[in-house]
Amino acid sequence: MNAIVFDQVSKRYGDVLAVDDLSLAIEPGKTVALLGPNGAGKSTSINMLLGLLRPSSGTVTIHGRSPEHAVRAGELGAMLQNGALIPELSVKELIDLVRRLYPDPLPLEEILKLADLSELVKRRANKLSGGQTQRVRFALAIAGAPKILLLDEPTAAMDVESRLRFWASMHDYAAGGRTVLFATHYLEEADEHSDRVIVIARGRLAADGTAAEIKAGVGGQVVRFTLGDQPAAGLDRLPGVTAVEVAAGTATLHTSDPDATVAALYRGTELDIRGIQLAGADLEDAFLALTRES
């Protein structure tokens, strides 16, 4: 059975259609990124999964049942945007409070280890830094050992190091066969930390697949080199090339087959090729193309 199913779900706030006929299914055990620009409907979708919002039409199911049922059964854990802690309580007290509300929680020690909080157990919540607060919120999300973990832009307030630590924690938790759905507008995060990327824009499904598939689907990769003042003529006829841009002495070739393009550059042209770069991981282009179209 699928962990999460959206079946023709729409959510309307007055005149605004925040989620527009969204249908998707997520298998158990996957780590899935919900990628989209601000206002794409990511948070609305997550709040519907948690039963905090009701769809205007369509149904959301979790393990085949309603979100309310899943929440009661302790199947869901979530890190929502802007969730404050209780200032007077210590890290340990907060985690213990939440974990005891679940039927089958993780042991306290394990939560502290997973969220990298062992050093901060006695610290009061009002004495935590921004990154530490996020770690506590992550700890609260996993405290009940939920089968499905939902993260709504979890790294929004974190610095680079906190982010790395955070994703390591997330992977540790997901490794137990758990399902993770995280919303983000950072393309690299979606690319690096998920098995599957669901792109939404204006409440609609814009793309769905692995990061590589999504990139390939929108004209693939980029070969870039220093052209200097050599002529650009003929570059667009190289194998695989779909478009050529020349700016400030740098040629950028969009290609669906970078291997063939590079081979032909060296063997099939008289050009002096210097400073060659393969920019494959440009999900950003794919993302922009996708969100523009829809």
Place this chain on the structure above:
Amino acid sequence: MLFYAKTEAMRMLRNRRYIIFVVVFPVVLYLINANIYGKQTDGAGVRYSVVLMVSMAAYGALASSMMSSAVPWATERQSGWLRQLQITPLPNWMIIATKLGTAMLLVLPSLLLVAVVGVVQQGVSMPVGQWVPLMLAMWLGTIPFIALGLAIGSLLTADAAQPASMICMFVLAIAGGLWFPPEVFGETMRTVANVMPSYHYASLGWSIVAGHGVELTDVLVVAGWAVVLGGAAAYLYRRATVRA
């Protein structure tokens, strides 16, 4: 759920402002007033040291009821902590029930402290048959005030709940005759006091210490307010947590 209640109580007891307003203030006020007027007696012949003990215990309990409910609740609702709890298996009604229970628990320190000071410093002495009903009435009688605090917390933002609960608390305390004996009021103020739940709440205590038992009117008025304000709190809570 019990652990939740325990944690909630612990958290309020760590709040300095709460301790000062709710626990220290009524005791200090009692000590000052009782040392000035304590030896005099009221119209019914009860020493003011006893009357004031009831008044200050009532004021402390009232302040505690409002302070442990309105602002913390509004803050949690606004800050997303309530949502954090809503996505746990804890049912919604249990969240508010725990709030009520914890607030009632937190009334006890101020009630007991004023009573202890009354006994130790003012030599108040009463038979157990008066102490027990007194404490019980003063304790259960806080329900309307806690309900009022929770209603404010569900209705207003934390910034607005702060002055709103303070104003309600002072109006209830002063107009209810907790700070100044109702006898010193003029006719108008006595009429006002008569519809205040706080006046009838304290009056439960005054009647008991005067040896009159409990007045039915007082019970009915306090219970009536408990129903009205409890209903309002429940309605506003549902409205605040409803799934749109």
